[in-house]
Amino acid sequence: MGGLRSLWWRRAAEHHNAQQTRMWAEYQSRGYGEQQTTVRPRRRPRTEPQDPVLFGVLMALAIGVACVLTLEPTTCPYGAKQLLAAREPWQTANSTTPPRWADLNATIQNGFTRCGKYANDTDLFVDDSNEGAGTTYGYAREDVEALVERAQAVVEKRQYGSRPNDAHFLEALVGHVANGSSVLVVGSAEPWHEAVCLALGASRVTTVDYGSRKYEHPQLDQVNASFWNQLDDANLGYDVVVSASSLDHDGLGRYGDPIAPDGDLLTMRLLLRALAPGAKVILSVPVGPDRIIWNLMRIYGKDRLARLTDGYDVVEKE
Missing domain, CATH: 3.40.50.150 (Vaccinia Virus protein VP39)
Structure with a gap:
């Protein structure tokens, strides 16, 4: 199996290099040289072939390759699976009314967003509590x-x-x-x-x-x-x-x-x-x-x- 995989990758690389050579020749023939002054950070060259069938075969061969992770304990106390069990009434002028996001302290905000893991929109504010009296x-x-x-x-x-x-x-x-x-x-x-x-x-x-x-x-x-x-x-x-x-x-x-x-x-x-x-x-x-x-x-x-x-x-x- 290893020899078959090596053969496919060798064919893929040859296919890719030949296409890159053709593209560069066409690029120079149109008068473009190295005068380009605006550049992007160079990306890693593509190694997959342009032939979609060949690429599909190569991806199939690659299935099952292990994923290696390097981990460390999270610094977010809300990132783990445990529940945040507190339910705290919001008190304003002796009545329970909905707070705005800015009224919450950083600990509660981090609990809601899991320390920024969840996006947060604060443009809306709704009070369906009948001004704290309840609906x-x-x-x-x-x-x-x-x-x-x-x-x-x-x-x-x-x-x-x-x-x-x-x-x-x-x-x-x-x-x-x-x-x-x-x-x-x-x-x-x-x-x-x-x-x-x-x-x-x-x-x-x-x-x-x-x-x-x-x-x-x-x-x-x-x-x-x-x-x-x-x-x-x-x-x-x-x-x-x-x-x-x-x-x-x-x-x-x-x-x-x-x-x-x-x-x-x-x-x-x-x-x-x-x-x-x-x-x-x-x-x-x-x-x-x-x-x-x-x-x-x-x-x-x-x-x-x-x-x-x-x-x-x-x-x-x-």
């Missing part, structure tokens, strides 16, 4: 029942709307919320997903949110943030957990919630204690290069998404 949403029973009726029509006709994300999310609900299911919804401003779950036959749907929610329906329950402190004492066991673009702003203070660089990760760990055997978590988050958009949301890239789903197996992905 309140209420739906009368007739409004909830109207949503359930609408959800039944959507599910029966499989008309999920024009936005792919909405369609994928509803398809996941249809696939996993069965008759008699107990469902937990994490984060909600309108009981739409709750209504879909009821339309699919869920026996009971509980909504947990930092704000105040009052959905008047005998099969809907609403709980506040104290729910997370009662998991060990409660006999829970949800069959399905639903979180639609809610964890990405957990811990950013936008809704008056406590500041927590790993608030999203902490919530996912807590959910493990609320699941029945065989339960499914239906989760949607914005994806892209790892980034914080303070204080609107997080964008989940390779590093953050892996941290978010640690402890879970991904069984479906859209």
